Amino acid sequence: MMLTKIVGxxxxxxxxxxxxxxxxxxxxxxxxxxxxxxxxxxxxLGGGRGITKYTVGLYPGEEEMxxxxxxxxxxxxxxxxxxxxxxxxxxxxxxxxxxxxxxxVFSEGGDFLRSFGSSGNGDxxxxxxSGIAIDQDDNLLVVDTMNHRVQKxxxxxxxLSEWGSEGSDHGQFRAPWGITTDADGCIYVADxxxxxxxxxxxxxxxxxxxxxxxxxxYEFDHPSxxxxxxxxxxxxxxxxxxRVQAFTADRDYVTTFIGDAQxxxxxxxxxxxxxxxxxxxxxRVYTLEPEWRFALPSAVEFDSRNSRLMVADTQRxxxxxxxxxxxxxxxxxxx
Amino acid sequence: MSSNELSQMAHLMxxxxxxxxxxxxxxxxxxxYEATVEDLLHPEAYEPVDIFQFLRxxxxxxxxxxxxGIGQTGWVWRMINTQTPLQEKMCLxxxxxxxxxxxxxxxxxxxxxxxxxxxxxxxxxYRDLLLEVSRNPAMLFWLDNHENHATAINENWGRExxxxxxxxxxxxxxxxxxxxxxxxxxxxMTPKLPRFHMGRWDWYFEYRPDDHDDGEKNFLGHTGNFxxxxxxxIVLAHPATARFIARHMYSFFVAxxxxxxxxxxxxxxxxxxxxxxxxxxxxxxxxxxxxxRVLFNSDFFKEAQFTKVKNPTEVVIGTLRMVGGAELAxxxxxxxxxxxxxxxxxxxxxxxVEGWHSGVEWINSGSLMKRANFVAxxxxxxxxxxxxxxIDRVKxxxxxxxxxxxxxxxxxxxxxxxxxxREELIEHASTHGEFSWDDANExxxxxxxxxxxxxxxxxxxxxxx
Numbered sequence: 050m051m052l053t054k055i056v057g058x059x060x061x062x063x064x065x066x067x068x069x070x071x072x073x074x075x076x077x078x079x080x081x082x083x084x085x086x087x088x089x090x091x092x093x094l095g096g097g098r099g100i101t102k103y104t105v106g107l108y109p110g111e112e113e114m115x116x117x118x119x120x121x122x123x124x125x126x127x128x129x130x131x132x133x134x135x136x137x138x139x140x141x142x143x144x145x146x147x148x149x150x151x152x153x154v155f156s157e158g159g160d161f162l163r164s165f166g167s168s169g170n171g172d173x174x175x176x177x178x179s180g181i182a183i184d185q186d187d188n189l190l191v192v193d194t195m196n197h198r199v200q201k202x203x204x205x206x207x208x209l210s211e212w213g214s215e216g217s218d219h220g221q222f223r224a225p226w227g228i229t230t231d232a233d234g235c236i237y238v239a240d241x242x243x244x245x246x247x248x249x250x251x252x253x254x255x256x257x258x259x260x261x262x263x264x265x266x267y268e269f270d271h272p273s274x275x276x277x278x279x280x281x282x283x284x285x286x287x288x289x290x291x292r293v294q295a296f297t298a299d300r301d302y303v304t305t306f307i308g309d310a311q312x313x314x315x316x317x318x319x320x321x322x323x324x325x326x327x328x329x330x331x332x333r334v335y336t337l338e339p340e341w342r343f344a345l346p347s348a349v350e351f352d353s354r355n356s357r358l359m360v361a362d363t364q365r366x367x368x369x370x371x372x373x374x375x376x377x378x379x380x381x382x383x384x
Numbered sequence: 385m386s387s388n389e390l391s392q393m394a395h396l397m398x399x400x401x402x403x404x405x406x407x408x409x410x411x412x413x414x415x416x417y418e419a420t421v422e423d424l425l426h427p428e429a430y431e432p433v434d435i436f437q438f439l440r441x442x443x444x445x446x447x448x449x450x451x452x453g454i455g456q457t458g459w460v461w462r463m464i465n466t467q468t469p470l471q472e473k474m475c476l477x478x479x480x481x482x483x484x485x486x487x488x489x490x491x492x493x494x495x496x497x498x499x500x501x502x503x504x505x506x507x508x509x510y511r512d513l514l515l516e517v518s519r520n521p522a523m524l525f526w527l528d529n530h531e532n533h534a535t536a537i538n539e540n541w542g543r544e545x546x547x548x549x550x551x552x553x554x555x556x557x558x559x560x561x562x563x564x565x566x567x568x569x570x571x572x573m574t575p576k577l578p579r580f581h582m583g584r585w586d587w588y589f590e591y592r593p594d595d596h597d598d599g600e601k602n603f604l605g606h607t608g609n610f611x612x613x614x615x616x617x618i619v620l621a622h623p624a625t626a627r628f629i630a631r632h633m634y635s636f637f638v639a640x641x642x643x644x645x646x647x648x649x650x651x652x653x654x655x656x657x658x659x660x661x662x663x664x665x666x667x668x669x670x671x672x673x674x675x676x677r678v679l680f681n682s683d684f685f686k687e688a689q690f691t692k693v694k695n696p697t698e699v700v701i702g703t704l705r706m707v708g709g710a711e712l713a714x715x716x717x718x719x720x721x722x723x724x725x726x727x728x729x730x731x732x733x734x735x736x737v738e739g740w741h742s743g744v745e746w747i748n749s750g751s752l753m754k755r756a757n758f759v760a761x762x763x764x765x766x767x768x769x770x771x772x773x774x775i776d777r778v779k780x781x782x783x784x785x786x787x788x789x790x791x792x793x794x795x796x797x798x799x800x801x802x803x804x805x806r807e808e809l810i811e812h813a814s815t816h817g818e819f820s821w822d823d824a825n826e827x828x829x830x831x832x833x834x835x836x837x838x839x840x841x842x843x844x845x846x847x848x849x
Contacts, residue, residue, distance in 0.1 A: 070581050075444060130441065130715075147441065148715060177441075177712075195712070224437070242437075271436045289436050313581075320581040330578040339577060339585060345439070345446055364446050365582045 052311070053377070056304045059282070060377040061295075063309040064357060065109035068367020069316025072114055073101070076361040076368060078180070078227075078274070078348040080134045080142075082157065086115065087352075088142060089361065089368070090131045099128050100144060100155070105368070107355060110315040118142065118159040123149050126161030133181040133192070133227070137204055143189060145178040152178065152191065152206070165206030170196045172208035180228035180239065180274065184251070190228055190236060197222045199238060199253070212253040217243050219255040227274025227348060231281065239272045239286065246275050246285055259283070259300050264290050266302045276349040276358070278373060284358060286349045291342065293349055293360055308343035308362060310369055317367070343369070389413050391798050393420065395689045396680060398849040399637050400424045401469025403702040405770060406777065406795055421680045425507065425673050427468030435462065441713040447584035448492040455492025456731040459499060460721040463701045464710050474506030474672075475499050476697060477636050479731070481549065482517050483739035484526045486732050491579075494522035494587050495732045510629065510670035514549065514616055521573040521587035527737070530572040532565060534597040539565045544737055546619065553648045555624040556604060563601040567610040570596030620670060623662075629670070630661035637679055639691040640743030657684040690800075690848040693746050696727035698849060699755050703841075707762045708769035727754045747847065756842040763837040766830055774837065775830050779821050785813035792836050801845045809839060 052063040067073065076089040082102070091101045099119040105112050119128040129148035136142055140157040151166035166175050176195035184190055188209060189202045198213035199222075213222045223242035230236050234251035244262035246269075249255055260269040270289035277283055281298030295303040313321060321328050331337065344364035351358055351373075358371040393413050397404040401424065404412065412420045423429070438461045439446055448455040463472045479499060486492050498520050505513045517523050518541075524530050527541035542565030546556050570592045577585040601610045606618055619625055631652055635641035638657065642650045652658045660682065661675055668674040679685055694702070700723050704710040710720065724731060728751045734740055763771055774795050781791040789809045793799045801809075813836055819829045840846060 068582070070583075077443070224440075226440075241440075242434075271440075273440075317581045324580070327578045327580055330575075333575045334577050335574060337577070340582060344583075345443065347443070363443060367582070 052309055054304055054306075055377070055379075059295075059303060060374040061304070061306070061358070062372045062374050062377070063311075064107075064370040064372045065312070066310040066314045066317075066362075066367050066369050067103065067105055067112045068310075068314040068362070068365065070320065070366055072103075072316050073368065074366050075363055076347070076366070077131070077363060078133045079350050079359055079361050079368065080136050081350065081352055081354075082136055082140055085355075087359070087368075088118075088134055088136070090134045090144065091117075099131065100134065100142065100159075102159070105359075105370070109312065112315060116159055118155050119144070119153070119161075125164060126153065126155075128153060132177075132179040135181045135183050135189070137183050137187050141204070143181055143183075145175075145181050145191065147177040147179060147194070150175040150178060152181070152189070152202075154204075163206070165202075172211075173200070173202065173206060175200075179226045182228045182230050182236070184230055184236070185234045190230070192225045192228050192238065194224050194226065194241075197224065199225070199228065199236075201253075210253070212249070219247070219258065220249075220253075222247075226272070227286065229275050229277055229350075231277040232279065237275045237277060237283070239275050241271055241273065241288075244269045244272060246272060246283070257300065259296065260285065266294070266305070269294070273346075274348040276351045278351040278356075278358070279353050284349045284351065286346055286360070288345055288347060291344055291346065293343070293346065293358075306343075306358075306360065306371065308341050308346075308360075308369055309371075310341050310362075310365075310367065311337075314367060340365075385410065385413050387798065389417075391689065392417060392686060394797060395686070396420060396424075397469070398694075398698070398702070399473075399685075399692075400676075400680060401473060402463065402698060402705050405706060405708075405773065407773070418681060421677060424468075424470040424680075425677060427471040427507070430467040432468075433462045433465050438462075438713045438717075442717070446493075449584075454718075455486060455496065456724070456733075457718050457721045459496065459731060460701070460724065461713055461717050463697070464704050464717075464720075470676075471503055471506065475502040476695075477632075478502040478506050478513070480636065480734070480739040480742075481632055482523065483734035483737055484522050484732075485734050485736075489522045489525055491522070491584060491587070492732060493584055494520075494525075497586075498522050499732075507673045507676070508671070510665070510672060511616060511620055513672075514620075515613065517549075518545075518568070518571065518612055518616065519589040521589060524571065524573055524589070525587075529568055532569050532571070534569045534595050537562065537565050537569065537597075541565065542568055545615070548644065548737060550619040550628060551622055551624040552628040553645075555622065559602070560604055563603040563610075564615050566597045566599070566601055567603070567615045568612045570594070571612055623666075626662040626665040626670070627658060629665060630658045630675075633661055633675065633679060634658055635742070637676075638685050639688045640693060643741050643743075643745070644738060654684055657682070660684075690845070692849045693743050693847055694849045695740070695742060695746060696724045696729035696751070696755070697731065699727060700724045700758065703759045703762050706770045707765065708771075709765070709767070723754070723758050727751050727758070752847075755847065759841040759846070760838040763841055764834045766834055771834065771837070775833050778819070778833050779829075783818040783820065785810050785818070788813050788819055788833060788836060792833065792840055796837065796840055796846065799840070799845055801840075801843055805843055805845070809836065812836070812839060 054061040078090045080088045085104045087105045102115040132147045133145040142155040144153050150168040151164050153164040154162040175193045179194045180192035182190045191200045197215040200211045201209040222240050225238050226241040227239040236249045238247050245258045245260040248257050269287045273288035274286035283296040285294045293306040343362050346360050347363040348361035356373045360369045362369050445458045466472050501516050528538045529541040532538040543561045574588045574590045664675040664678040778791045781787045
């Protein structure tokens with residue numbers, strides 16, 4: 050298995066994995082904070098959910114847990130079915146909750162600040178909110194899933210605008226999920242049950258759609274998220290196909306990522322080494338290759354500061370990291 | 385549309401599915417009984433349930449752990465949402481026979497894979513299904529065939545294949561069990577990745593020729609170098625197998641029988657019906673779709689209304705499909721699956737290889753309360769679309785308490801209750817006089833109808849399908 054993908058002028062190099070049963074259980078969405086900080090919306094079995102904050106270094110084993118934010122429940126500052134996460138320019142944390150139909154806001158240090166939203170289909174009302182992004186003006190773009198629309202709100206929860214309705218025409222959605230913006234302020238939405246990505250300008254004007262249902266190139270099966278890198282390349286989290294597809298800004302297909310975690314993360318390795326039976330059982334199997342692959346990955350984010358793609362490999366309780374290299378030189382063959 | 389046609393259709397939909405709303409029943413009566421049977425027998429005509437709409441909110445269900453109640457929620461959600469109820473009913477039917485439980489397998493996903501096999505092949509040829517189940521890792525582990533070696537025979541799978549899945553006790557000898565088990569040596573599964581730092585992994589069937597006993601076997605009067613497939617062919621050709629499967633089908637779809645261990649000594653409730661079904665199986669090479677067509681169109685089926693106690697799954701799913709509002713996966717979906725367990729049927733975890741004891745054994749003082757309370761709680765929620773639709777029909781049926789009672793009984797079945805029960809219902813409905821649906825009284829009348837529904841679902845008669 051080649052861990053370095055060279056596709057035309059693009060080079061992606063598998064970096065490492067951050068994961069562990071106790072540390073990264075079921076990450077549904079990720080966002081970046083200050084320096085090497087990363088936040089993951091983490092699910093726990095049976096409904097208790099919250100946010101976990103880490104530092105993620107450039108190399109394997111540098112990751113550290115910083116803190117857990119939020120506790121299970123429906124009261125102020127409590128979280129139930131957390132689904133999406135985004136940080137504003139002050140590093141305040143915004144989290145959508147699909148059960149309570151609201152957005153909770155925490156400070157960078159994890160203090161609860163406020164929440165807004167209620168169930169319904171009016172202004173600042175939601176039905177299963179999921180993806181969330183911050184635009185260039187520090188406003189919130191909230192995917193209002195079962196109302197099949199996107200609402201734009203101010204940081205303090207004031208209604209600004211909305212677009213979308215149920216359907217499959219341009220500008221319509223069916224149970225949309227992830228959302229992101231690019232350097233020009235354009236907005237991309239994972240139109241989940243229409244199995245496509247839609248791109249809008251900063252004023253929500255339709256620009257293009259990408260993809261249709263299937264498992265081939267340019268095809269998606271229930272896409273859950275989308276990310277854009279500084280070159281304008283588009284990464285689609287192709288959830289039910291267990292993969293991520295990459296495209297140019299002009300929608301030309303680049304490559305597909307299926308997961309390459311050939312080495313265990315620091316926390317996974319600690320677990321295996323401390324359980325001899327697990328260690329032996331891993332040696333008994335014919336191949337470890339099933340471990341490498343994504344399993345229903347829910348989210349993709351591009352870390353522009355370090356030029357790396359982060360994939361929330363939800364069902365395997367880990368984040369897989371790919372570096373996008375701009376100065377790659379192939380090693381000599383006889384090295 | 386005659387009331388007899390409606391009752392007959394409601395009977396078919398209760399048995400071949402999980403009941404139907406009045407709107408659906410009327411549509412199906414217009415289509416005709418035999419056309420509805422054909423529709424039920426052809427699930428391929430419909431879009432399957434999109435399980436990813438469930439997994440989006442229950443993503444930990446993808447390879448669920450072993451905590452009670454977790455694993456079955458996805459199946460419960462499917463049953464609530466399916467357009468092909470007979471397909472799911474067949475999953476229940478085969479799950480009752482190939483009763484494999486998470487208590488031992490410790491891997492919900494492998495058992496749900498087996499349910500998927502029932503969904504895919506449950507209406508097809510029994511040989512195909514049986515062969516698939518014989519190679520299913522959950523079954524291999526459940527009945528220890530992974531420990532059935534050429535040099536150390538384990539008889540668990542071989543015995544149950546003959547006792548519970550094909551012929552029934554009394555049609556084979558202990559030597560047949562041993563020889564059958566020899567033929568299945570080497571049918572095992574690949575070593576699996578440990579689950580405890582990255583979640584659970586699929587199990588896979590593996591045939592190991594080096595661990596297969598390829599010596600000569602003497603089985604049911606046949607001699608040869610048999611492998612597992614040969615054994616399956618021999619038992620399917622034995623007349624006891626068709627009768628045994630026919631009795632299972634009768635007991636599940638037509639009328640409650642005694643429990644399986646008593647079949648050796650207790651003759652069938654309707655021997656002629658068993659003969660009809662056994663012949664249908666034999667003449668069709670064990671084609672289940674063909675045999676069900678014979679069953680649903682038979683007089684013995686049509687005359688068997690309300691002769692079966694609803695199993696807990698039928699109680700919960702039937703109620704949810706009737707009242708509506710349960711289609712989107714939410715936290716309550718997990719609760720629904722738990723209610724089935726509370727009533728005595730923990731799906732994916734039957735009490736033993738024999739499955740659940742059914743019929744009147746579903747009912748005891750505890751389970752009866754759970755059944756009545758669950759359904760009563762559901763039918764009192766006025767904003768559920770199905771409850772609202774019932775109230776709309778009661779509105780147009782007249783203002784008298786008698787008409788309200790009769791309409792409710794009709795819409796919940798149509799049900800026939802004892803005169804004494806009907807009188808008591810009317811007495812209760814009369815407490816506040818006639819029903820008025822003007823603006824000032826509409827909410828109160830709706831609440832009174834919901835109360836009536838609550839009383840009716842708590843009757844003895846409502847426990848029968």
